Amino acid sequence: MPHHALSIYWFDRDMRLADNPALVAAAANSERLLLVHILDTADPRPEGGAAKWWRHGSIAAFQESLTPFGQTLYLFQGEPEAILKQLLTETGATAVYWNRRYEPHTRTRDTAIKAALKAAGIHAESHIGDVLQEPHTVNKADGTPLKVFTPFSKAADALPFHAPAPRIMALPPQPVQKPTTALPLAALGLLPTKPDWAGGLRESWMPGEHAAAQRLKDFIGGALSGYAEKRNLPYYTSTSRLSPYLHFGEITPRLAYQAARATGDSYDVQRFIAELYWREFSIYLLWHFPALPVQNWRASFDAFPWREDAAALKAWQRGQTGYPIVDAGMRELWHTGWMHNRVRMIVASFLVKHLLIPWQRGEEWFWDTLVDADAANNAASWQWVAGCGADAAPYFRIFNPVTQGEKFDPEGRYVKQWCPELKDVSQQFVHQPWEAGALLRPKGYPAPIVDHSHARNRALEAFEKIKKEAV
Ligand SMILES: Cc1cc2nc3c(=O)[nH]c(=O)nc-3n(C[C@H](O)[C@H](O)[C@H](O)COP(=O)(O)OP(=O)(O)OC[C@H]3O[C@@H](n4cnc5c(N)ncnc54)[C@H](O)[C@@H]3O)c2cc1C
Known part of the structure; x- marks a missing residue:
């Protein structure tokens, strides 16, 4: 009863x-x-x-x-x-x-x-x-929070799995007396109107639980096999693209975990589950450090000599840096509201290391433009790339956007998809069009806004200033 x-x-x-x-x-x-x-x-x-x-x-x-x-x-x-x-x-x-x-x-x-x-x-x-394990339940033996990913994911995975709740098949009826102050959906004002810039989002996505379940099913029967090897290739649908569905709780990580595990324990499955744990780790970090979206997780970075450079920031936002892999990523983001993880790492590294612009400016841009914009994942990932986050990439690891492009988009298909100015550039120059002779250089595509070697040295010098405390 x-x-x-x-x-x-x-x-x-x-x-x-x-x-x-x-x-x-x-x-x-x-x-x-x-x-x-x-x-x-x-x-x-x-x-x-x-x-x-x-x-x-x-x-x-x-x-x-x-x-x-x-x-x-x-x-x-x-x-x-x-x-x-x-x-x-x-x-x-x-x-x-x-x-x-x-x-x-x-x-x-x-x-x-x-x-x-x-x-x-x-x-x-x-x-x-919407978690595999609630943040307060994962701790070190002494009860303090974990600060490194691998021990965190091991500790979380050792806890009993929260089996997904059964799907709702019936619901009690509505109240007889309806609420009097409810609003129609349009009154929430969630859609852009003047201008309506959401055409690319509509082309790219179908929100909702039904689409989420279909996407998980497609991924489990498709790209999961080969995920470990191909997940870094942005041109292909090599990852699940479940992030907005997970962010909005249209599907849970428990359902994704269970579906992947049901296929066995291959390296592909392990890699996919590790990514679900990176999401958990971000949620965990934000739980323990609520200022994560604005403040350096490592206080040693508070003295880092960042530059504010409005023109460079704008070029980055618009996909006009002159580095094809960076520009393709930023244009994909603007058009579809999503960007591939490898490219997110490259564009983020470019902003904070090549341009020395504070990671918070990038976090804000992503916050506004990503359909999966997530307080925890966005902040934790930006800090991870910038070197000031938990278990972060070492600061001196500065991605070279040319070699990254050549490695993960060897034929230049991804950059040509998003930067049509490059469509006739040969594979040899597609990630460094400025090296092509004057006649072959693509028209309408910008020259690099900063030279890679110069930017790299400048970033390393900047890091020297805080290095003693940061290491
Ligand atoms: C600078 C930067 C900003 C980011 N901002 C966000 C953000 O706002 N929202 C967001 O959901 N992800 C963010 N990520 C993480 C990651 O890029 C996306 O989760 C991933 O690209 C989503 O694609 P997918 O669903 O196909 O991932 P898959 O590879 O299929 O992974 C499955 C799920 O695991 C989680 N996941 C995957 N990679 C990561 C990761 N590196 N960190 C944390 N969780 C991960 C996501 O929930 C994802 O949907 C960011 C990464 C970087 C480098």
Whole structure:
């Protein structure tokens, strides 16, 4: 017998019916269920443009998938605590359910809301969020947090696996009395209008749980085999491209982990699972160091002599640096809202090492343009590339954008796809078109904004200034 005549289920980035532990609990314990999503206007860092576009699609897809259940997702905008309290009063609901969220603002907010609801005699119940292991459960033997990836992933993987919750097959009906203040989706203002720059995103992506499940299935039956070897080749669909779906909780890492493991324990599977653990490690770092998106994780980098250079930053953002692999990546990002991991590492390294521009400027640009922009993964990865993060790449490892291009895009297919100016350049010069003779040099493609050797030496000199403390 359900405990509550009416409960509220509070959705955020978990609009899915598969592996949704809190929704399973809410459905089992409620005679009627009010499904709500609240766009939090008190979030100190609102989502960027591309992520907003995705959220709109995520909501629309989820609303559609609820129709066969006779259910509706009601939308609100404002401060979640005030809205939940108002809904509880208006509807007489006696319980609120949600999945836990681990970012600094949501974590503090949800803890306060849980305490306030409990104090008001409301049943407040949260369940494990979109992680393999919750951050507070992975520690060193002495209880302190781990700072290096491999011991972290080993410790996390040694904990019992949280098997995915069964897929929801039925939901309790909606309340008889509908909420009076719900908004239509368009009123959330998540889509770009003037100008509508989202054409490339629409071409490239289909948000929603259904598309997420299909993508996982395609990956498991396709690119997973060979993933370890091919995952660094940006021209091919050699990785899962699940990142926005994981970020928005349209699929969980538990489902991805389980599906990969079900195929065996090949090196490909191990590599893929290691990437899922890099995601967990980022979430873990942000949990323990909430300033990760803005502050150096290694304080020794606070004295690093960065340069502010608006013109160079703009050239980087627009894909006009004159280095094909960098420009192709930045243009792919602008057009599709996504970039391949290898290329993210190359463009990030170029910004912080060749241009000496603070990693935060790159993090901000990615925040606004990536459909998978994620507070934890974005900040941790930028700091990793910049050398100031946890278990980071050593600073003196400075990617040469020409050799990186030649290694991971040997035929130049990827750079030609995104930089059509290079379409007639021969394989020999496609990653360094300035070396081609004057007649063969591509028209309309910029000369390098900085010379590689000069930039490399400048970066190493800059690092000398903080080296004693940084090593
Ligand atoms: C400078 C920089 C910024 C980044 N910003 C983000 C970001 O905002 N959001 C984001 O999700 N990822 C970010 N990444 C990590 C990584 O590039 C993407 O997760 C990956 O490219 C997504 O593609 P995929 O889903 O095909 O990955 P796959 O190779 O199929 O991996 C599966 C999943 O594992 C996780 N993952 C893979 N690689 C990494 C990694 N290096 N670090 C952490 N998690 C990983 C992702 O959730 C990914 O979906 C960033 C990397 C760099 C170098």
